[in-house]
Amino acid sequence: MNELKPSTHPPLFSLRGVTRSFGQIEALRGIDLDIDQGEILAIMGPSGSGKSTLLHTLAGVIPPDGGAVHYGNTALESLGETARARLRLRDFGFVFQFGQLLPDLTALDNVSLPLLLQGFKRRVALSQAASWLDRLGLADHRQALPGELSGGQAQRVAVARALVTGPKVLFADEPTGSLDSLAAENVISLLTDITRSSGTTVIIVTHDSRTASYADREVVVRDGRISGNANALRTPEGVHA
Numbered sequence: 001m002n003e004l005k006p007s008t009h010p011p012l013f014s015l016r017g018v019t020r021s022f023g024q025i026e027a028l029r030g031i032d033l034d035i036d037q038g039e040i041l042a043i044m045g046p047s048g049s050g051k052s053t054l055l056h057t058l059a060g061v062i063p064p065d066g067g068a069v070h071y072g073n074t075a076l077e078s079l080g081e082t083a084r085a086r087l088r089l090r091d092f093g094f095v096f097q098f099g100q101l102l103p104d105l106t107a108l109d110n111v112s113l114p115l116l117l118q119g120f121k122r123r124v125a126l127s128q129a130a131s132w133l134d135r136l137g138l139a140d141h142r143q144a145l146p147g148e149l150s151g152g153q154a155q156r157v158a159v160a161r162a163l164v165t166g167p168k169v170l171f172a173d174e175p176t177g178s179l180d181s182l183a184a185e186n187v188i189s190l191l192t193d194i195t196r197s198s199g200t201t202v203i204i205v206t207h208d209s210r211t212a213s214y215a216d217r218e219v220v221v222r223d224g225r226i227s228g229n230a231n232a233l234r235t236p237e238g239v240h241a
């Protein structure tokens with residue numbers, strides 16, 4: 001945790017001087033941050049400090065007002081809404097605090113939905129979804145409706161739904177925020193085990209230091225800036241402030 005490893009590859013995400021305001025509120029005030037391919041990064045910080053805004057900016061949900069957000073060779077700040085939506089669908093998966101499963105669909109149908117939206121045949125989508133549910137310990141709950149599941153089970157369905165399309169990056173906004181400590185531990189350990197084995201980059205916003213301890217690195221956001229930049233930037237030779 002927190003060790004400053006030299007990086008031999010260019011970062012997957014590179015942010016420089018990123019700003020974003022909502023009216024008078026300066027949510028991001030100049031973010032400099034590199035994130036490596038395959039890294040699990042925890043973004044922490046006080047309420048209202050800009051964590052979710054940073055996550056949404058990385059994920060191309062909201063464009064920055066200023067600065068540069070590079071994802072690989074793509075300058076996200078130069079993409080329009082349609083191109084950003086296409087990129088999200090192709091490369092990114094999302095887990096939210098309250099699963100946001102569709103309440104009238106079974107666990108299996110919730111997980112197969114992203115594949116159906118990508119044009120997979122129903123039979124293929126259902127079989128992929130079933131194997132993801134099995135992997136997350138939910139083999140006996142395929143036909144359950146979200147309302148019939150515990151919070152931890154529902155969140156594991158949400159993780160399966162986010163990973164079923166094989167995203168390059170998983171964004172998780174308070175993925176354990178609605179869970180008791182045992183369920184939280186179970187969800188975050190499964191999520192990080194699976195993404196480590198697949199080399200998926202994971203960006204987690206969390207208030208919970210136990211959840212953050214599963215990450216490779218933590219950065220803290222305060223007043224729209226990364227607090228103590230020494231841990232935020234990487235170069236081929238290592239880290240510089």
Ligand SMILES: Nc1ncnc2c1ncn2[C@@H]1O[C@H](COP(=O)(O)OP(=O)(O)OP(=O)(O)O)[C@@H](O)[C@H]1O
Pocket residue numbers: 022025026027045046047048049050051052053054
């Ligand atoms: N869509 C929006 N419209 C107006 N203000 C916003 C919007 N999104 C965020 N803000 C404001 O920007 C600031 C940063 O919000 P953000 O949600 O990024 O913080 P956070 O660190 O994720 O907070 P929390 O931990 O409470 O979720 C806050 O003052 C918030 O009220």
